Amino acid sequence: EDKVVQSPLSLVVHEGDTVTLNCSYEVTNFRSLLWYKQEKKAPTFLFMLTSSGIEKKSGRLSSILDKKELFSILNITATQTGDSAVYLCAVPETDSWGKLQFGAGTQVVVTP
């Protein structure tokens, strides 16, 4: 059965700190891994990763995939209070097109 596990479940950091979020997955037929940011409302897309070792960057956020060890990391540098959110990791399910299997998310709180 496909599975997505995120860690930690939550963390509190001070502005300016760097955070590293982990997502491990088990899927029979890997196609892609997606990261979303959810701030009380709609999950908003951050990254899609399909190849190992290629870092995706967007400002202070970056993400990388390791298809051999079956995990992905999302890094946020120089955190700001606006980074406070739940970060969700998802992979498309093996047996069915059209389904994303989400992890439970990591709640990040950035304090001033």
Add this chain to the structure above:
Amino acid sequence: DTAVSQTPKYLVTQMGNDKSIKCEQNLGHDTMYWYKQDSKKFLKIMFSYNNKELIINETVPNRFSPKSPDKAHLNLHINSLELGDSAVYFCASSQDFFDSPSNEKLFFGSGTQLSVL
């Protein structure tokens, strides 16, 4: 110019009532979804429509009935509401059905928080 919009944002109702949630996307996408986010924050798929055709129907009570009048709209009707139906319901869309990685990127609406009393 909201991409995926759903109404209402909040819905408070009594057990046994029937309610509907509406969703519209203006992205020109062919595929739309309903996801449910429970109190533990897991997002789980309920239904998916591709060009008005039901593609995915998860193990959801038949009190839940989706309807897609056209590919830009996907509504969710819930009969005989129960306490356990309380959750946040998200509508989403993707360009097409998943036959390439680019179509696996979902755009979500802002959610409808349903509270059944």
